[in-house]
Amino acid sequence: MGYKTIIEDDIDILVAGxxxxxxxxxxxxxxxxxxxxxxxxEKANIDRSGAVAQGLYAINCYMGTRFGENNPExxxxxxxxxxxxxxxxxxxxxxxxxxxxxxxxxxxxxxxxMRNTKTGAYLREGRWQIMIHGESYKPIVAxxxxxxxxxxxxxxxxxxxxxxxxxxxRVAGAVGFNVRTGNYHVFKSKTVVCGAGGASNIFKPRSVxxxxxxxxxxxxxxxxxxxxxxxxxAKMTQMExxxxxxxxxxxxxxxGAYFLHLKTYTQNCNGEEYxxxxxxxxxxxxxxxxxxxxxxxxxxxPIPTCLRNHAIINEVNAGRGPIHMVTMEAFQDPHLEExxxxxxxxxxxxxxxxxxATDVDPKYENPELTTSEPxxxxxxxxxxxxxxxxxxxxxxxxxxWGYNRMTTVEGLFGAGDAVGGTPHAFSSGxxxxxxxxxxxxxxxxxDGKAEGIMVSEAQIARRKxxxxxxxxxxxxxxxxxxxxxxxxNYINPRQGLDRLQKMMDEYCGGFGVNYMTNDKLLxxxxxxxxxxxxxxxxxxxxxxxxxLRAWELKHRYLTSESVFQxxxxxxxxxxxxxxxxxxxxxxxxENWHVLTVSRRDPKTGEYTMEKAPLYHLVGDIEDExxxxxxxxxxx
Amino acid sequence: MPTFVYxxxxxxxxxxxxxxxxxxxHIDKTLRRAxxxxxxxxxxxxxxxxxxxxxxxxxRGYADFAPLGHSVRVNRDEEKGTIAxxxxxxxxxxxxxxxxxxxxxxxxxxxxDLASVPAPAKDTVNTELLYNEPKYVAMNDNALMTLxxxxxxxxxxxxx
Numbered sequence: 001m002g003y004k005t006i007i008e009d010d011i012d013i014l015v016a017g018x019x020x021x022x023x024x025x026x027x028x029x030x031x032x033x034x035x036x037x038x039x040x041x042e043k044a045n046i047d048r049s050g051a052v053a054q055g056l057y058a059i060n061c062y063m064g065t066r067f068g069e070n071n072p073e074x075x076x077x078x079x080x081x082x083x084x085x086x087x088x089x090x091x092x093x094x095x096x097x098x099x100x101x102x103x104x105x106x107x108x109x110x111x112x113x114m115r116n117t118k119t120g121a122y123l124r125e126g127r128w129q130i131m132i133h134g135e136s137y138k139p140i141v142a143x144x145x146x147x148x149x150x151x152x153x154x155x156x157x158x159x160x161x162x163x164x165x166x167x168x169x170r171v172a173g174a175v176g177f178n179v180r181t182g183n184y185h186v187f188k189s190k191t192v193v194c195g196a197g198g199a200s201n202i203f204k205p206r207s208v209x210x211x212x213x214x215x216x217x218x219x220x221x222x223x224x225x226x227x228x229x230x231x232x233x234a235k236m237t238q239m240e241x242x243x244x245x246x247x248x249x250x251x252x253x254x255x256g257a258y259f260l261h262l263k264t265y266t267q268n269c270n271g272e273e274y275x276x277x278x279x280x281x282x283x284x285x286x287x288x289x290x291x292x293x294x295x296x297x298x299x300x301x302p303i304p305t306c307l308r309n310h311a312i313i314n315e316v317n318a319g320r321g322p323i324h325m326v327t328m329e330a331f332q333d334p335h336l337e338e339x340x341x342x343x344x345x346x347x348x349x350x351x352x353x354x355x356x357a358t359d360v361d362p363k364y365e366n367p368e369l370t371t372s373e374p375x376x377x378x379x380x381x382x383x384x385x386x387x388x389x390x391x392x393x394x395x396x397x398x399x400x401w402g403y404n405r406m407t408t409v410e411g412l413f414g415a416g417d418a419v420g421g422t423p424h425a426f427s428s429g430x431x432x433x434x435x436x437x438x439x440x441x442x443x444x445x446x447d448g449k450a451e452g453i454m455v456s457e458a459q460i461a462r463r464k465x466x467x468x469x470x471x472x473x474x475x476x477x478x479x480x481x482x483x484x485x486x487x488x489n490y491i492n493p494r495q496g497l498d499r500l501q502k503m504m505d506e507y508c509g510g511f512g513v514n515y516m517t518n519d520k521l522l523x524x525x526x527x528x529x530x531x532x533x534x535x536x537x538x539x540x541x542x543x544x545x546x547x548l549r550a551w552e553l554k555h556r557y558l559t560s561e562s563v564f565q566x567x568x569x570x571x572x573x574x575x576x577x578x579x580x581x582x583x584x585x586x587x588x589x590e591n592w593h594v595l596t597v598s599r600r601d602p603k604t605g606e607y608t609m610e611k612a613p614l615y616h617l618v619g620d621i622e623d624e625x626x627x628x629x630x631x632x633x634x635x
Numbered sequence: 636m637p638t639f640v641y642x643x644x645x646x647x648x649x650x651x652x653x654x655x656x657x658x659x660x661h662i663d664k665t666l667r668r669a670x671x672x673x674x675x676x677x678x679x680x681x682x683x684x685x686x687x688x689x690x691x692x693x694x695r696g697y698a699d700f701a702p703l704g705h706s707v708r709v710n711r712d713e714e715k716g717t718i719a720x721x722x723x724x725x726x727x728x729x730x731x732x733x734x735x736x737x738x739x740x741x742x743x744x745x746x747x748d749l750a751s752v753p754a755p756a757k758d759t760v761n762t763e764l765l766y767n768e769p770k771y772v773a774m775n776d777n778a779l780m781t782l783x784x785x786x787x788x789x790x791x792x793x794x795x
Contacts, residue, residue, distance in 0.1 A: 030749035031766040044656040053656040054680035065773040073785055090789060094763075097780045101771035110740035135711070135718045136737040143746050155658075179658055211697035212675040213637060213657075219676050220657045250700045289793075342735055345720050349707060350679035350696070352722055356705035357696040359726045391763055393781055396789055435765050443760060545672065548658060593793050616794045619787040 004183045005464065008151070011189035012036035013441050015149075015434075016158045016174050017043070017224060019050020020138075020427045021379075021416025022195025023145035024102065024434025025441075029193075030148035032442035038149045041176060041187060043157040043548070044220065046142045050197060051218050051379075052427050056134040057346035058125050058256060059113075060426035062103050063096055067121040072096035074300075075128065076617055079424040082304050082381055084290055084574050084587065086238060086595060088421030089617050090390035090399050095425055099432045103130075106428070109140050126260035127300060128424070135346055141431065155179045158224070159467050159551045161192060161232040161412065166454035169233065170410040173455065175463045182544045184464050190450035191411045191441040195434060198377025198384065198417035199223030199559045201497065203242075204505035204512060205373050207250065214350055216245050216252040217375045220552075225385065225418040226376070227555025230562055233602040234407040235387040237420035237595050237612065239559075240566035242374035243382035244309050244515060244578050248325065249368040253351025255325065257343045262330040266312075266369060268320040278311040285576055286587040295629050305381045309371055309577030313514060323369045327362035337363060373511045374504075374579065376563055378417040379430050382578075384563075385420030387597050387612070388413075391436070396615050403444050405437035408599075411450055413437035421595060470550040474540035490540035493549035496532075500553070503528050504560055508567060509579035518583040522568040529561050533605075558600075562607075566596050569609040637677030637694060638684065640669050644691030651683035651692060660692075685711040685718075713742045 013029045015022045018040045029038045042049050063070045075096040080087050107113050112133040114123035122130040146152055157176045164170035173189040200217035213219045230236060247255055258264045268274040276293065283291045286307070296303045312323050331337045340362060344352040354360075360367050378385035386407040390399045405413050415437045416430030425433060444450065477489035485492055491499075504510055507525025509517040517525075536557055541547040572588035573581045594611040601608070638660070640651075645668040651660040652669060659673040660683050669692070671677060684692045696705060704725040711718045720733040739745075749766065762779075769779045782789065 027749070028766055031752070032755060032760065034750050034754055044658065045654050048654050048656050048680070048682040050656075053682060054678065065777075066775070071785060072780055073787055085793075093782075093787075098765055098768065098772065100773065101765060101768050104771045104774065105767065107739075109745040110738040110742075112736045112739050133735045133737065135735065140738065140745075143743055147746050147748050148750075207697065207699055209697075209699045210637065210674050211699040211701075213677045214679065214697055218656065218680075219678050250697075338733065341722070341731065341733060345709075345718075345733060346735070349681045349694075349709075352720075353679060353694055353696045353705065353707045354701050356707055356722050356724050356729075357701035357703070359724050359728070361724070361729055393763055394789065396791070439765060446760070545658060545661070589793055613791045614793075615789045615791050617782070617787045618790050618794050619782075619785075 003468070005186060006183050007186045007188065008039060009188045010037055011039045011173065011187055012191065012445055013038045013438060014173055014187050014189035014192045015040045016192055016194050016228065017196030018046045018145060019195060019197060019416060019430070020052055020141065021418065021430040021434040022193065023141050024431035025193040025195055025415055025438040026145040026149045028435035029438035029442060032439045036442060036445070039187060039189070040145065040149045040152045041156045041158050041174065041185070042152070042154055043179065045154045046145060046152060047139045050138065051221060052138045053218065054349065055346050056132065056137050056427055057343045058129045058131050059103060059428045060129045060256070061099055061424060061429040062122065062128065062130045063100050064121065065100055070127070073617055075424070078128065078302065080616070081301055083383060083423050084286070084304055084306065085593065085614065086241065086574065087383060087423060088390065088399065088595070089615060090395040091388065091419065091422045093617060094391045094394055094436065095422060095429045095432050098436065099428050102432045102435065103428050106141065109144055111137060111140050125257050129256060129260060131261070133346065137427070153185065156185050157548050157551060158196070158228065160463050161228055162188065162455055162459065163232060164453045165456045165459060166452050170453065171232065171412040172453045175460070175467070177467055177547065179544055179548045184467065186460055188455055190445050190453065191413060193413045193415055193434065193437045193441060194225055194229055194418045195415045196224035196228060196418060197221035198225060198375065198379070199556055200375055202376060202500060202504050202556045202560050203373040203510040204501035206370070206511060214250065214252060216247060216372050217377060221377070222552035222555050223376065223559030224552070224555040226559040226562060229386050229407060229412065229414070229418065230558045230600050231602060232409050232412065233599065234409045234412060235597050235599045236562055237385065237387045237597050238383045239376065239562045239598065240570050240596060241382050241384055241575065242376050242563060242578060243380060244374050245372040246309055246312055246369055247372055248351055249322070249370040251348065251351030251354040252372060253344050253348045257339065258325060258327065262336050262340055264325050264327050264330050266323050266325055268315050269322060270320060274315040274320065275308065275311040278314050282307060282310055282576065285573065285585060287589070290587065298629065306575040306577035312369070312371055313577060317514065324366040325369050326366050328364065328366055331363035371511065374509065374515070376559055378420055378422060379425045381423055383421045383423040385418055386414045388419050398613055399615070403440040405433060405440055406444070411444060413441050470539050470541035470547055473538055474542050477540060490538045491535060492540055493546055493553050496536060496539055496553050499532060500556060500560060503532065508564055515579045516582050517567065517579065518581055519568065522564055526564050526568070529564060533557065562598060562600070565598055565607045565609060570596050637674045637679055637697065638671045638692050639695060641691050641693065642668065644689045645669055646689060648688065650686045650688060654682050654686045656680065656682060681709060684709055711737065
């Protein structure tokens with residue numbers, strides 16, 4: 001190979017992947033490490049990378065303590081019920097008590113946040129959401145990270161973490177390649193903050209052909225957060241907790257502003273309310289602790305997102321689809337109509353394109369909704385990710401090992417999708433987690449924890465060979481055939497992705513099987529995955545762009561394998577509407593009121609699974625309305 | 636398709652190549668102009684459309700569900716701090732102009748360099764405070780919230 005090896009040495013903090021989490025880390029690291037060397041490696045361009053590349057029309061996590069709106073524990077309670085109890089409440093509380101300071105800085109940097117003209121407070125979309133003109137959210141935040149970083153390596157895809165050869169289970173940097181030049185990049189670093197993304201496109205998408213890119217989460221979210229950390233032997237948590245989204249059909253345009261601000265609502269094909277009739281049976285599956293419609297109607301307590309999906313899925317299966325969003329009332333108000341369109345243009349332009357193409361004017365027609373294929377990520381209404389230490393003043397012993405947001409690999413920190421058990425962080429919470437991780441990483445270095453790191457030439461050479469192998473495989477196998485993509489010696493990344501999506505869909509509970517799986521299906525799926533893993537050793541890339549896709553696929557594969565293992569382990573249906581274990585259709589608090597934790601042995605590839613205790617914040621946390629209802633026997 | 640590039644407008648400057656989050660805008664080696672090499676990995680995020688100095692890039696909705704004959708065009712202006720959209724329906728019955736701010740300040744002027752702000756006081760390293768905290772949390776002098784300050788405990792088990 002003619003590619004150069006470019007070594008960046010003596011880095012203190014390497015940010016691997018700079019979406020909202022990574023930019024938060026780079027920004028904050030400069031304050032606590034004013035003389036430290038901070039470097040960003042990002043596979044795209046940090047001005048438009050990560051899930052917020054397109055922009056956002058709302059910041060979904062803002063307490064509003066300055067306006068007397070919410071306390072951190074209110075947010076914890078909300079996230080807890082929405083995730084059916086499965087939340088790392090120490091991490092959630094910690095994120096929530098800091099998140100407002102991130103948002104106030106965004107405003108200082110020029111992000112337009114809308115104000116309620118009557119109260120002067122930020123304009124609320126819902127209890128947690130504030131409305132912004134966020135087309136340039138990412139470039140504005142990236143600017144702050146650029147000011148803080150010593151160097152930004154755009155277009156460098158990080159493929160592996162480097163490990164210390166002197167001390168077991170300690171990180172030593174990362175390696176990857178430049179997707180333009182093809183050069184091999186070695187980053188030797190005392191700490192790494194993994195800010196890489198969650199996973200779209202691991203389950204077969206509803207769209208076919210060209211539209212396969214119109215996924216809910218960005219198509220460039222390749223599960224690299226998990227691929228990198230799993231491969232390094234970091235423990236993961238809640239990887240079974242994939243998310244399914246109820247969204248506008250095909251375009252997957254967001255519904256939050258529609259429900260909360262425009263007060264639109266859903267109905268079945270006959271114009272009937274359908275949700276409540278599924279609740280009695282659903283209550284028998286999950287228990288009144290998790291679904292108490294009366295409590296939800298009279299208090300702030302939400303009906304969990306997954307359970308609302310469950311009602312849609314069942315109503316459609318009963319033959320009364322499609323589900324419509326009733327927009328025709330709200331859109332008669334020209335102001336609300338404009339907000340409805342701006343909402344798409346600010347974060348999902350494709351939905352506006354689709355409605356323009358299909359002449360859907362929501363003023364005169366109620367658009368269709370659908371439930372999406374599942375996604376694996378850790379910052380929306382789900383909490384997949386690494387098992388991380390919490391903050392010293394909040395976390396119990398089982399959740400604390402010295403440094404906030406540090407994974408079980410020493411010196412490896414996480415932010416955003418990378419951190420498990422912290423749903424409902426969204427953009428602002430991910431940025432906040434990056435800040436927390438960066439401060440802790442600086443302290444880790446100053447405490448002398450990164451002394452004596454050694455990276456052998458052999459490790460660097462071994463990774464280089466591994467990274468470019470798909471190009472080699474192509475070169476060797478290509479000339480055996482006349483032309484085309486069918487070759488007995490290799491598969492290309494697209495062919496591999498198609499196979500992965502089909503397996504995940506059919507065996508792990510995708511939309512094609514109505515989100516249903518069981519012990520037998522998962523076991524068959526894992527066997528097929530093992531063989532697929534062998535084929536991935538023979539993946540071929542015809543050029544550097546395909547090499548990027550090959551490595552994204554390998555990260556998606558490691559993510560998917562973990563999802564399979566976790567789903568098999570948790571023998572219950574904890575989140576009906578996200579997925580169902582057909583062999584255990586009930587929620588089972590007696591055995592499964594726990595967090596699932598896995599580790600893949602980097603040497604053997606073997607998985608070990610364990611249950612971790614679940615801690616809840618208790619005390620002065622209930623709202624008064626809920627306390628009254630509880631006194632009357634509700635939950 | 637997501638995005639496509641008009642032959643007569645593109646001069647091959649590469650702004651779209653530089654910004655595309657999905658690495659799918661590439662320069663055709665023969666024609667020396669940009670094109671979308673992998674439409675099924677395009678999110679229609681419009682990053683390239685906004686970045687193109689010649690308005691050479693447009694979007695045609697995904698072929699598997701979007702009929703032809705629509706248009707969603709955009710003009711993002713950092714100097715004015717605005718983004719202007721025009722949406723045209725296939726049937727011609729709707730034609731909307733929508734304008735939104737993208738920043739409240741001259742581009743980049745609100746940012747600061749944390750290497751040159753006063754260094755954190757030594758004891759704050761061992762606290763839970765981040766830069767500008769506790770002030771920036773509630774924009775007052777209140778301390779950062781803790782379990783103790785909020786009357787909370789963290790306990791193992793099932794509590795609802």
